[in-house]
Each structure stands twice: as structure tokens, then as C-alpha cells.
Amino acid sequence: MSDAGADKGHPAEAGDVFKALADPTRRKILDELAERDGQTLFEICSRLAMKHQLGSSRQAISQHLEVLIRADLVASRRAGRYKFHHLNTEPLERLTDRWRNREAKES
Amino acid sequence: MSDAGADKGHPAEAGDVFKALADPTRRKILDELAERDGQTLFEICSRLAMKHQLGSSRQAISQHLEVLIRADLVASRRAGRYKFHHLNTEPLERLTDRWRNREAKES
């Protein structure tokens, strides 16, 4: 039991997606995963530190990943002592159509 | 010169757009402007209160509009004692392509 995903307990509201995207560090994490999908926490940490001079600690990145997972923008998969993170662009698909199509629906 | 818009003093970074969209009240303001463009502050206040049971004060909405203007999502135009607000969807156009196209550029 205990699903390895992150799309069961939450409906992943649109508000969570916007809030997740509101942080620059989280956006850089998504950039990193877009460039190389399936990285572990330590990989993301070291690559962010090198490429962006981001001195974020491991725990900081871990908490950011939690937010991204809650927003369904990142899916995690356990394999032994490693935990790989994968980018999911599906919540981004029709995110802004709401205002471009002149059709408001929900918050 | 001296355009009546909001793209001169600020480059209107992408981060400002994401932060502006992170608040549910601001998203509802955009919904309102998408449904009826060119409303004044008082119009937005009363319509939000009616349709969404949003008990936000005038100053609260005013401050939200400031954020939206800084993000270039709303343009304001003065006419006498009225100030009309217009929705600008241009910053939303390629907002999420950055991760969907696998091409990271800037924060």
C-alpha cells in the first residue's frame, strides 16, 4: 500500500499551482528538471548551487519540492535510497486560458 | 511620449506576473475585468462583494490593483475623477512555455 505518487490526497487546485510558481527558487527547480528530468534532491541542490549561485540548503530545496509536488508540478518516485523527481507540465496546460478566453470559472 | 500604460518604469519581470497571480482575490479581479473591461475601483469592489461574497475593502482592492499594474496585467486610465482599469493578457501569452518547451532562459 501507500502510493508512491502525489495526486491522490489532493485535488491539486489551481491556486496551488499559482502559489508554487510564485517563488523564484521553485521556478529554477522546474527549469532544472526541464533540462534534466528525474534528478534526486542532492543533484538538484548541487546543480542549482553551481549554475545559479543559489546557496539554498538541502532542507530548503526539499521544502520547495514538497510545494511543487502538492501543486502536481513534480512527481517523485522512490528507488532504494534515492528519490527521483520528475517534472509534470500538465497543470500548466490551460492555466491562463481562463482570462484569455474571457471565461471565468473558479478560483 | 509618456504613454498611459505601465511598461515604462518597470520591465515587468516574469516573477511579478507569477506573484500577482498567486493571490485568489487578484485572480478574481482579473476574472471581473475579463467579464467587463474598464471598470473603476468602486465598481470592482461592489461587484466582487456581490458575486463572490468578497468583503474586501476599497483599499484592499486598490492595493491588489497596484500589484496587477506592476505586473502589467492591468492598465489604468484616468478620466476626470474616474480611473478605469483594463485587462492586459499579453504577459500571460508565453508564460508557461518555458517549461513546456524544455527551454529555460531567465527567472
Next chain:
DNA sequence: ATAATAGGCAAGCAGCTACTTGCCTATCAA
């Protein structure tokens, strides 16, 4: 002119949020 309307400015405050710190568990190599 006087009052009403539409909006602006700024200080203060409560709640949230990103981050740190410290310690813990689990898996793998020697």
C-alpha cells in the same frame, strides 16, 4: 460655496512563508 463622490497615502498589525537548525531513519558500501 458646500457636499458628495472617487480615489490616494501611509502607518500599523496579524498571518503566512521561506529558511535555518538539530536530530532522526533508511539504504548501501567497506
Next chain:
DNA sequence: TTGATAGGCAAGTAGCTGCTTGCCTATTAT
């Protein structure tokens, strides 16, 4: 086994953010 690696949990904290409060200016109606 022991130690190193990969990650988790939880409390504490500083700064940001959304909102209120109070007072102010500008434009319009009477």
C-alpha cells in the same frame, strides 16, 4: 558490523504580504 550516503521531521525565526485604519486630495453635483 561500521560508516557513509540520501533523505525526513519538527521547532524556531526573520521577513514578507494582505488587510485595516485614519486622514488626505481631486473632481463633480447642487
